[in-house]
Amino acid sequence: MTTTYPTSTPPAKSYNLDDWRSGYRSQSQEYSYWISDIDGTIPPDLEGTLFRNGPGLLDVAGHPVKHPFDGDGLISSVAFQNGRAYFRNRYVRTAGYVAEQQAQKPLYRGVFGTQKPGGPLANAFDLTLKNIANTHIIYWADRLLALWEAAKPHRLDPATLDTLGLDDLNGLIASGGSFTAHPKIDPGHHGQPRLVGFSVKPGLSSKITLYELDAEGQVVIQHSHSVPGFAFLHDFAITPNYAIFFQNPVSFGPLPYLLGFKGAAECISFNPKQPTKILVIPRNGKDPMQVIDTNPCFVFHHANAFEQDGQLVIDSVCYDRFPSLEGSQDYLTVDFDRLPPGQLWRFRVDLATATARAETLVSRCVEFPALHPDQVGRPYRYLFIGAAHAAQGNAPLQALLKLDSQTGQTDVWSAAPRGFMGEPLFVPRPQATSEDDGWVMVLMYDGDRRCSDVVILDGQAITAGPIARLKLSHHVPYGLHGSFVPQYFGPTLD
Ligand code: CO
Secondary structure, three states, X not given: OOOOXXXXXXXXXXXXXXXXXXXXXXXXXXXXXXXXXXXXXXXXXXXXXXXXXEEOOOEEOXXXXXXXXXXXXXXXXXEEEOOEEEEEEXXXXXXXXXXXXXXXXXXXXXXXXXXOOOHHHHXXXXXXXXXXXXXXXXXXXXXXXXXXXXXXXXXXXXXXOOEEXXXXXXXXXXXXXXXXXXXXXXXEEOOEEEEEEEEEEOOOEEEEEEEEEOOOOOEEEEEEEEEEEOOOOOOOEEOOOXXXXXXXXXXXOOHHHHOOOXXXXXXXXXXXXXXXXXXXXXXXXXXXXXXXXXXXXXXXXXXXXXXXXXXXXXXXXXXXXXXXXXXXXXXXXXXXXXXXXXXXXXXXXXXXXXXXXXXXXXXXXXXXXXXXXXXXXXXXXXXXXXXXXXXXXXXXXXXXXXXXXXOOOEEEEEOOOOEEOOOOEEEEOOOOOOOOOEEEEEEEXXXXXXEEEEEEEEOOOHHHOOOEEXXXXXXXXXXXXXXXXXXXXXXXXX
């Protein structure tokens, strides 16, 4: 058999779609063990616990989900002490997970298009949400919380990952209420750390409620704001004085969802002629919100924001349109070339003139930004972010990119062709004096072994590659977000 190529052969892809797809197999096993297969050395002064969350089940009793975002939340933890690491993973025992595992069939529709068996008739007008607890996991005020933005957090035991039940943040979240999957930890609000979070009630006009919790988990400030139109707000950014949201120019036409043909998120459409609205809400709860128009774009995640010379600077991962899977049968047949890449943009907002201007910081396809936790909301220099192997085009994340925002220099370590990147986290080295003196930690997928690796890189030398690669004996399906905490939650060492 001969193959004829066009005269200008497209560049070879940095990845193999079978490898990529194989990271989306359900992981139904729950493990707990000391990791023993390690390349390199775990830094002896690295102590604490990495928590990761993401969809672990890509099917319910053989019925595949339409989109991974509909998969049940699987928590992984890796506890580090004295150069050793202990792995554990557990499903969040949500009411929906427990009921479906008992019934051995899907009982719920998913927001991202997963339907119950039986066609539209079986799904029409069933607007029950399954709280799948699959997006993020945070540790605040001695509580480990698995988050999903459309419902309440689930509280877990940090040592065993056992599910302790729904958590309403000391009565803060009313019955039927929700809490963002992207709260921010303000490292020092007048010297004290705070958890800043929000909930949003979308509709013809959308209501945003901001909450700030002190280190004991008590609410210290709470205020609500209405914005015209539908607001899809996954993430936000904070500075010492402001909470900043990007209201993407999207509208919601719920009819196919109500009638049982589509998931709610599949009913979102992008309006390229309308501006993105930057909502700037003073955190004091007293001053009015300001709304500033900027270029039409779609944002899931913000990297950081800060105040400088009377301006607000916001760094965000922007898509030129809503990256929907329109035209694909399901996510496994996605054509990466047809989707827009996320790029890192910087927005400078002048509050006095209510104007914004945007510039591109990183044009390579990037997603999942991370930085030094003490720089959240403050001027910062270094950003670590998942990136595509190639400098142009859209592709799965296979590389780690470090941006020096002072010089514009970018460093890249790529795990292509067989490695696939997750969200990096930056862990400062104890007694570090420089912002990038620490470790970058990623839970990656190895398409060669069909297993996952916990990879640790030196934040000052990422191009040198991992200083330690901890090879898990199984895979963890591609995840979403996680946290590193300085407390060690592994077994007691002998
Ligand atoms: Co997110």
